[in-house]
Amino acid sequence: MNMLVDGEWRTDAYETTNEEGEFERQSTTFRDEIVDDPDAQFPAEAGRYHLYVSKACPWAHRTLLVRALKGLEDAITVDVVDPYRDEGGWQFTPEKDGCTPDSINGFDYLREAYVAADPDATCRVTVPVLWDKKEDTIVNNESEEILRMLDTEMDRVADRDVDLYPDGYQDEIDEIIDEIYEPINNGVYRAGFASSQAAYDEAVEDLFAALDHWDSVLGDQRYLAGDRLTEADICMFTTLVRFDQVYHTHFMCNRQHVQEYDNLWPYLRDLYQTPSVAETVDMAHIKEHYYTTHPDVNPSGIVAAGPDLDFEADHDRDEMGGSPPEDLLPLA
Numbered sequence: 159m160n161m162l163v164d165g166e167w168r169t170d171a172y173e174t175t176n177e178e179g180e181f182e183r184q185s186t187t188f189r190d191e192i193v194d195d196p197d198a199q200f201p202a203e204a205g206r207y208h209l210y211v212s213k214a215c216p217w218a219h220r221t222l223l224v225r226a227l228k229g230l231e232d233a234i235t236v237d238v239v240d241p242y243r244d245e246g247g248w249q250f251t252p253e254k255d256g257c258t259p260d261s262i263n264g265f266d267y268l269r270e271a272y273v274a275a276d277p278d279a280t281c282r283v284t285v286p287v288l289w290d291k292k293e294d295t296i297v298n299n300e301s302e303e304i305l306r307m308l309d310t311e312m313d314r315v316a317d318r319d320v321d322l323y324p325d326g327y328q329d330e331i332d333e334i335i336d337e338i339y340e341p342i343n344n345g346v347y348r349a350g351f352a353s354s355q356a357a358y359d360e361a362v363e364d365l366f367a368a369l370d371h372w373d374s375v376l377g378d379q380r381y382l383a384g385d386r387l388t389e390a391d392i393c394m395f396t397t398l399v400r401f402d403q404v405y406h407t408h409f410m411c412n413r414q415h416v417q418e419y420d421n422l423w424p425y426l427r428d429l430y431q432t433p434s435v436a437e438t439v440d441m442a443h444i445k446e447h448y449y450t451t452h453p454d455v456n457p458s459g460i461v462a463a464g465p466d467l468d469f470e471a472d473h474d475r476d477e478m479g480g481s482p483p484e485d486l487l488p489l490a
């Protein structure tokens with residue numbers, strides 16, 4: 159796979175699986191933080207930060223969701239890369255639907271931003287990237303941390319009063335985010351990129367055991383952490399919304415569709431219908447990216463046609479009690 163080694167782009171630099179055929183996700187490298195303190199290295203300020211995202215990517219999608227839900231659109235700018243990633247890595251192709259130029263640095267490839275931030279960078283070039291327009295550097299490229307920073311540290315500059323990490327729920331939110339990461343969020347990749355039967359079998363077993371578990375939890379409560387929409391739901395949503403159209407077929411997570419689950423499917427529609435969420439979902443980018451970008455998994459690059467899902471269908475989950483944050487509710 160492609161990555162930067164000492165600031166140079168290499169197309170043969172790392173294997174995605176270990177000797178057992180198990181997918182191994184490399185850890186991210188830029189781990190600084192925005193802090194709501196004027197004396198911090200990266201203080202919370204409207205207009206200072208920028209997100210580089212792919213709308214196909216579930217990790218980047220988390221950051222777009224929290225930006226939209228909190229009303230941070232004016233405070234944080236965004237550029238969108240081409241969903242198709244070739245040997246050059248993520249690229250800016252403004253002529254394509256839903257894509258933008260790099261409006262900050264004018265780069266052609268995202269890897270140039272990584273080298274600008276660290277000329278000796280040795281790392282994968284991933285999205286999302288949180289960029290500081292004042293210091294011309296990368297603050298952070300780990301979605302879970304960016305999500306938390308936007309939610310908590312950037313709260314003061316947000317247009318909406320939406321708290322996705324509320325007091326009294328925080329330990330549980332952290333536990334759920336951890337608990338769903340390996341079997342579900344990363345689990346679909348473990349299944350899809352496995353290069354041995356044993357690694358695939360284990361990933362699929364973990365994945366569906368976890369989905370079965372959360373389906374049952376969601377039979378009794380509206381959201382993962384109870385009666386409030388939280389960061390945990392954001393982390394679950396970006397995997398579930400891609401599941402039936404991509405992971406089920408492309409990554410062979412095909413024991414069951416999400417639409418066959420009694421509670422996960424209405425829960426997914428409930429989240430999708432929460433104000434500001436649907437606008438962040440770009441199914442064309444999602445499908446193009448996965449089916450065309452992994453030649454080892456899908457050599458023909460043919461994009462699978464279905465299934466046709468009605469994310470707008472009624473879900474009745476409002477009858478369970480609990481609700482999205484007040485500031486998100488449409489005015490009566």
Ligand SMILES: N[C@@H](CCC(=O)N[C@@H](CS)C(=O)NCC(=O)O)C(=O)O
Nearest residue numbers: 215217282283284285286299300301
């Ligand atoms: N742990 C990172 C993972 C990000 C990640 O793996 N993004 C993928 C896209 S879905 C990527 O950019 N991959 C490019 C590569 O691995 O070269 C996060 O959560 O932000």
